[in-house]
Amino acid sequence: MxxxxxxxxxxxxxxxxxxxxxxxxxxxxxxxxxxxxxxxxxxxxxxxxxxxxxxxxxxxxxxxxxxxxxxxxxxxxxxxxxxxxxxxxxxxxxxxxxxxxxxxxxxxxGPEAGIAGAADFPPADRGFHNFDEMNAELDKAVQDHRAIAVRSSIGRSYQGRDIPMLKISDNAAQDENEPEVLFNCNQHAREHLTTEMCLHIINRFTDGYATNPAVKSVVDSREIWVVPVTNPDGSVYDVASGQYQGWRKNRQGSGTDTNRNWGYRWGCCGGSSSNPNSDTYRGSAAFSAPESAALARFVDSRVVGGKQQIRAHIDWHTFSELVLWPYGYTYNNTAEGMTQQEYDRFARVGTEMARTNGYTPQQSSDLYITDGSTTDWMWGKHKIFSFTFEMYPSGGGIDGFYPDDEVIGRETARNDAAVDILLREAGV
Structure with missing residues (x-):
């Protein structure tokens, strides 16, 4: 590694x-x-x-x-x-x-980490984008591709940082009657490779629009929403000293795990913690974390004429190289809101995506029980075809959250075919 x-x-x-x-x-x-x-x-x-x-x-x-x-x-x-x-x-x-x-x-x-005023990744990992650099990438995408890229915001973090979002479509400034797909990254602060994944998606579908017919076809027929940093406070904190902190949660008090804070089956099943000091602390109530609440409000807002416009979704995480689908709160394949036919589609498409990137496909609870998770809410409330991807590496300890920046290009492009499959399924 x-x-x-x-x-x-x-x-x-x-x-x-x-x-x-x-x-x-x-x-x-x-x-x-x-x-x-x-x-x-x-x-x-x-x-x-x-x-x-x-x-x-x-x-x-x-x-x-x-x-x-x-x-x-x-x-x-x-x-x-x-x-x-x-x-x-x-x-x-x-x-x-x-x-x-x-x-x-x-x-x-590394030996140069933690120097005064660093406010960035350690010197050897400067290939990763910090929060300001991520924002600059979004601005550049809009400047270079004004017709197909529009920047907006889903809201603000606990500490008041903007949570930016980019929309990509052939007429991005209009709300067209096209299937919508959502990608969000960096819910967990230390999972910085996921921000690079979202930036890769943005660059691929904007820079490639004029020259790649397959990219153009997707952009012309879909509305793609990308949130590169869902937890900006935690992400900034994790590298602000120039030395990695191993931080997972947001920065609200002792921190809330935003991926245990969603309102579907919140705190139901022993898949999150009531202890504020735990890394899986679910918060004082569902959506008590402003970051998860902001993303949920955006998704709710895409119900137009009684119909949810977002058809498919990936919540990007690291690490373990997994493709996960709902439910996480129960070991059962089928449960309220999940028929056998629906489960079979999740398994079929999840397995198809995993064949393209070498990940392991499985129901979320096959790893362990989680409750109050993003993908359970996306499907349980809105019937959005929602997956969690756990990116590179396949195993490891605390080092797994901090791969070398040399792998960014390889490990983000590794998911291109899987992303294309999800975009296809949004039209089914």
Whole structure:
């Protein structure tokens, strides 16, 4: 994963360890404890390997307040504080330590990170766009392609930052009777590769319009909405010191996980936390986070004449290389609002998209239970054909959130065919 510029500093933070068999055991949701996933917290914790897991045991791991970061062949990579790790071991899970999170973040940030006034990615990762650079890219897209690109806003973040959105269509300033598709990125602050994914979509369908007949055909027959940074406060905070913070949530109090704050089955099923210090804290109420509320209001506003105009959607995340579809709140394939025929379409199209990029296709709850998620709300309320993509890499610890900037071009273009399939399905 690491280029040569990172190898020397990172090797000491990453170790491959022989894993012990695990006993499966239940862990009470009442055991939620202190926060994980943020270098700024008192206990950033460690990353552990946990073998022999399935979707139910991974759900139980998350319910302790620890967090499953990735899964490969049943081996879960888990971020946990010392107390959470102790409780997991007491419940019968075998944990083997891989990384100290704070040390790993230091290694990933590099020796020049944290200099005064940095307010940006560490020097070795300046290929990623910070918030100001992302805004400049949107302005450039509009300036270069005024007929097909219009910039707007879905609202403001908790700290008052604008949450920008770009519309791409052949007559972008008009509301035409065409299928609409929504892409949103960077709900979770540390998942910066997703912002690059949204910018790649924007550049592909604007710069390619005049020269690529396939691109032109899509733009002429669809209305494409792109939100490159859904959680601007968290994204800015994660790199503002010039050193990675490992931050996931928004910046409202101790932070809300905006992808557990949506109103469909909010807090229903042990797939989020009521503890404000948890990385999966669902907030005080559904849509208590202004960022999730703003995106939901926009989607609600696209109901025209009683019909939802947005037909398809991808919520981009990192990491694990997965294509996920609803529902996340239940292990059942079918439930209220999801017929077998509808589920079969999700599975068919999700599998087709995964064949193009090498990701693993599965129902969201096959990973672990989540409630109050974006895709569940998109489908559960509006019948929007909604997927979550977990991007590169396929596995890892805290380092998985911070891949080298050299992979940006490859890993965003890797999803072109999948995006095209979703755009096609919006017209079905």
């Amino acid at each position: 690491f280029s040569s510029r990172r190898t020397a500093s990172a090797v000491t933070a990453l170790a491959c360890l022989i894993l012990l068999p695990a006993a499966q055991a239940g862990v009470s949701a009442a055991q939620e404890a202190s926060p994980t996933g943020a270098a700024a917290t008192a206990d950033a914790g460690s990353v552990y390997s946990v073998p022999g897991t399935d979707s139910r045991s991974r759900t139980e791991i998350n319910r302790t307040g620890a967090q499953v970061l990735s899964v490969r062949d049943g081996v879960a990579t888990v971020q946990a504080t010392r107390e959470q790790a102790r409780r997991l071991r007491a419940a019968g899970f075998a944990l083997e330590e891989q990384q100290d999170v704070a040390a790993a973040l230091d290694a990933l940030s």
